[in-house]
Amino acid sequence: MSDLTPKPNFSASVQASGGVGSAPVPTTEHGDHLLHDDHDHEHHDQHWLWKYVFSQDHKQIAKQFLITGMFWAILGGTLSSLFRLQLGWPEGSMQWLTPFLGHWIQAGKLNPEFYLALVTMHGTIMVFFVLTAGLSGTFSNFLIPLQVGARDMASGFMNMLSYWFFFISSVIMFSSLFIETGPAAAGWTIYPPLSALPQAIPGSGMGMTLWLVSMVFFIVSQLLGGVNYVTTVINLRTRGMSMSKLPLTIWAFFLTAILGILSFPVLFSAALLLVFDRSFGTSFFLSDIYIAGQALSNQGGSPVLFQHLFWFLGHPEVYIVIMPAMGMVSEVLSTNARKPIFGYRAMIGSLIGISLLSFVVWAHHMFVTGMNPFLGSVFMFLTLIIAVPSGVKVFNWLATLWRGNIRFTAAMLFSIGFVSLFISGGLTGIILGNATLDIQMHNTYFVVAHFHLVMGSSAFFGLFAGVYHWFPKMFGRMMDEKLGYIHFWLTFAGVYLVFMPMHYVGIAGFPRRYYAWTGFDAFSQFADMNKFISIAAIIAFLGQFIFIFNFFYSIFRGRRATQNPWNSTTLEWTTPIEPGHGNWPGEIPAVYRWPYDYSKPGSDVDFIPQNVPLSQTQSSNLPYEQEMAD
Amino acid sequence: MTALTILLVLVLLLVVFGLLFRLQILTSIFSGTFTRDIGMSNSVNAVLMLVFLVFGGAWFAYSFVENFNKMNPPIASIHGHQMERMFWTTMAVIGVAFAITQTLLFVYSYKYQHKEGRRAYFFAHNNKIEVIWTVIPAIVMAALIFAGWKAWTRITGPAPKNSVVVEVMGKQFNWLVRYPGRDMKLGVINYRMIDAVNEWGFDLSDKSAIDDFTTNEIHVPKGVPVLIKIRSRDVLHAVYMPHFRVQMYAVPGMPTRFWFTPTVSTDEMRAKLGNPKFNYELACNQVCGGSHFAMKATVIVDEPDDYQNWYAAQQSFSAKNPEVMAAFKQKAKTLVTPIAAQPEVEAAPMPLAASN
Numbered sequence: 001m002s003d004l005t006p007k008p009n010f011s012a013s014v015q016a017s018g019g020v021g022s023a024p025v026p027t028t029e030h031g032d033h034l035l036h037d038d039h040d041h042e043h044h045d046q047h048w049l050w051k052y053v054f055s056q057d058h059k060q061i062a063k064q065f066l067i068t069g070m071f072w073a074i075l076g077g078t079l080s081s082l083f084r085l086q087l088g089w090p091e092g093s094m095q096w097l098t099p100f101l102g103h104w105i106q107a108g109k110l111n112p113e114f115y116l117a118l119v120t121m122h123g124t125i126m127v128f129f130v131l132t133a134g135l136s137g138t139f140s141n142f143l144i145p146l147q148v149g150a151r152d153m154a155s156g157f158m159n160m161l162s163y164w165f166f167f168i169s170s171v172i173m174f175s176s177l178f179i180e181t182g183p184a185a186a187g188w189t190i191y192p193p194l195s196a197l198p199q200a201i202p203g204s205g206m207g208m209t210l211w212l213v214s215m216v217f218f219i220v221s222q223l224l225g226g227v228n229y230v231t232t233v234i235n236l237r238t239r240g241m242s243m244s245k246l247p248l249t250i251w252a253f254f255l256t257a258i259l260g261i262l263s264f265p266v267l268f269s270a271a272l273l274l275v276f277d278r279s280f281g282t283s284f285f286l287s288d289i290y291i292a293g294q295a296l297s298n299q300g301g302s303p304v305l306f307q308h309l310f311w312f313l314g315h316p317e318v319y320i321v322i323m324p325a326m327g328m329v330s331e332v333l334s335t336n337a338r339k340p341i342f343g344y345r346a347m348i349g350s351l352i353g354i355s356l357l358s359f360v361v362w363a364h365h366m367f368v369t370g371m372n373p374f375l376g377s378v379f380m381f382l383t384l385i386i387a388v389p390s391g392v393k394v395f396n397w398l399a400t401l402w403r404g405n406i407r408f409t410a411a412m413l414f415s416i417g418f419v420s421l422f423i424s425g426g427l428t429g430i431i432l433g434n435a436t437l438d439i440q441m442h443n444t445y446f447v448v449a450h451f452h453l454v455m456g457s458s459a460f461f462g463l464f465a466g467v468y469h470w471f472p473k474m475f476g477r478m479m480d481e482k483l484g485y486i487h488f489w490l491t492f493a494g495v496y497l498v499f500m501p502m503h504y505v506g507i508a509g510f511p512r513r514y515y516a517w518t519g520f521d522a523f524s525q526f527a528d529m530n531k532f533i534s535i536a537a538i539i540a541f542l543g544q545f546i547f548i549f550n551f552f553y554s555i556f557r558g559r560r561a562t563q564n565p566w567n568s569t570t571l572e573w574t575t576p577i578e579p580g581h582g583n584w585p586g587e588i589p590a591v592y593r594w595p596y597d598y599s600k601p602g603s604d605v606d607f608i609p610q611n612v613p614l615s616q617t618q619s620s621n622l623p624y625e626q627e628m629a630d
Numbered sequence: 631m632t633a634l635t636i637l638l639v640l641v642l643l644l645v646v647f648g649l650l651f652r653l654q655i656l657t658s659i660f661s662g663t664f665t666r667d668i669g670m671s672n673s674v675n676a677v678l679m680l681v682f683l684v685f686g687g688a689w690f691a692y693s694f695v696e697n698f699n700k701m702n703p704p705i706a707s708i709h710g711h712q713m714e715r716m717f718w719t720t721m722a723v724i725g726v727a728f729a730i731t732q733t734l735l736f737v738y739s740y741k742y743q744h745k746e747g748r749r750a751y752f753f754a755h756n757n758k759i760e761v762i763w764t765v766i767p768a769i770v771m772a773a774l775i776f777a778g779w780k781a782w783t784r785i786t787g788p789a790p791k792n793s794v795v796v797e798v799m800g801k802q803f804n805w806l807v808r809y810p811g812r813d814m815k816l817g818v819i820n821y822r823m824i825d826a827v828n829e830w831g832f833d834l835s836d837k838s839a840i841d842d843f844t845t846n847e848i849h850v851p852k853g854v855p856v857l858i859k860i861r862s863r864d865v866l867h868a869v870y871m872p873h874f875r876v877q878m879y880a881v882p883g884m885p886t887r888f889w890f891t892p893t894v895s896t897d898e899m900r901a902k903l904g905n906p907k908f909n910y911e912l913a914c915n916q917v918c919g920g921s922h923f924a925m926k927a928t929v930i931v932d933e934p935d936d937y938q939n940w941y942a943a944q945q946s947f948s949a950k951n952p953e954v955m956a957a958f959k960q961k962a963k964t965l966v967t968p969i970a971a972q973p974e975v976e977a978a979p980m981p982l983a984a985s986n
Contacts, residue, residue: 194919291863303881342754368868377782493682500690511915
């Protein structure tokens, strides 16, 4: 077999590539078939159960995360369509949903407690199960070993456990949807005492117990994954791959994993203390409560303490969601603009800055919770500083597009969409981070619009960009580009049509998590607007099935991929089209240059992969590179 | 049956869509347009970028102006006007940043679309530019932080000595309201004494509790600082009065507070808006259970004289409920020491106002 293994051979691909837009021919003739055989041989004796289900191969685990995440995304989207129906047509009959929702429809009306369960589960599912596990779980797993040049994660077994803990967590959370008292309904932030007392809302009974148990498994999964990602990036980089030669994707995944390791345990402790309060009569978060005709004996606890613990995770969590997307978007923008990412070091610096700051801004979620106002001033200061590194990132992305030579692949479209949404959503953060203005805006739809743009939709766009871009590496086939275009424009327009008007509703003071606004004069003027938002949201959600179709169709019937379909420079494209366990059949390629040598003057191709030695590119080397080559 | 039909229709739609898609691919293979080159679709997407900028921008501008009046609830407090100015100033600043960056994003996308034979400009970094776009936002942020901090310390600072005091207590799912009565002192309450009649848990062995009175609506005088003391007796709630730009959580076990000065009486606002039914509203803005969305109280801003008359006409809780009073007297006789009432936690965690 060894004679068939393609050694990275740059001169061959230079000759083969005819210039812009053509893919370099794989270095082995008929590389596709032969490599495929190679791949099969390696796993011949492996039972399918170990190959596909309890796999320790990071690529298989990534696909497991992705497909589980897609399942959750469809479910989370469906839940949002249900509550958008309620918000758009508060007087309308929901009788037709009885076959699906059973006793949650009473006399043609959605049960208000179930409405809260819907928003709670929508938030929980989207934030944790889709945008944390589905996004970071998929791409950290898939790309870290491939892009740093490693055979697999540092511990394949731990990596497998990470997925299966996530799977158990998913099963528990999913089953909570079907119990009689309903799933957790205290909001995804599960503030006690509401989440602690089943007397307060039925969802805080069994549903909340399952939520907490599920989250415990989820956190274990995150930690197992995170430790693995960090270890792999630190220890398993290939020869020559210094930290300053890492693609920005890896920097983003690396810092994300660190954030997760440091912040998820705090959520774990909060969940544990809440379990104690719920089941063992402790008073960490409960005090002076009279409910359901009874004075509880709990004294001295503080609900605000829970909020501190929750947001100590909760705020880094939004960066855990958005940073992988930032990394992937940087990569895709650079590749498809055929230009180096502008300000590579500034991009790393701003990621580090954002990571550090993300730990000291949590209380901006709590300006009006009764926290000492002095703390409010401090957190306002720290929060608004985050605008600076975020701004640097945006300007660098814009500068990357400037004088580029842009190919609009579906991944590129979603990356440009990401930048647009990140700007739109990020800017309103400047208003919400200001404690004074937050007095009015706190918990209104302005907040809902803000975070759905800046971390919800943006992270989804990053996820889509990642899937379209790395699909060929995952499945050896291409996704259909035209469907990708339709998917993008529909989603992009849809997201803006949903969330821009939501700002108006929010500025007027419309509170979030309201089953109906009809009881208040102050909020009742937006009936038409709510209908409009609901229609746009449901259409945009249905549009996602184009993607689902494209995804599964392309796995089986998509056009076969070439080895490096996007003419990209990073290491994953030096592997065979469908890499087997171990990624590179032969030696792992060494790295000689940074990952963004696109359109380098003096080079006759518009990209130079990272594994091409400087000695082979005399004509395009920069002075300091030439010194190193000599 | 409905479920089955809907599922069936969805599946059928999916199948039809799949077949159409397959058909389109087959025809494109036969007609020879099934290629992977950068071609038409690239320039179509580039043009769409520009179209999106122009039409999206126009739609946004139109709908923003169209809804501008609706999204500005009338303001009726002194600090509300300051907040409003700061809000729209900040909006203008971020609006400029929004317009510039979005325009550049879409225009660059259009302008630098792939052209055969052209090469991207190798431009990897420029420290001067990085410094410029780090420092300028930092300066703007510093200005916003400073303005925000000044306003925040003023708004959350101690309430003036002459403030009128009213206390609200959130419970599932309505607001309880009480006033200190003639002695201007809120009496001791204790959650263990709450029952169906004594909803506040008044401890009537405390003298200052005896003249406290409870109401359904919140009355406040115009032009006088009002200190709202806030409690909850079950789960978290939040006092949210959008017209006064007031919001503060109601936390069980931890009294909170907020002070503001109403500037427009309810009657004046009704005349101003031409809406005789207008009322200031207090909404619960922290999810508290199934009827959270209906947890509302009405706030009435009176002229100071009217307020005085209204205040004087109220009957205290103890006078309205003699049986509760009697029970306390009975207890006081049988016990050697009066019930050890839990002292009101005046050492609130926030130094918002001088205690009354």
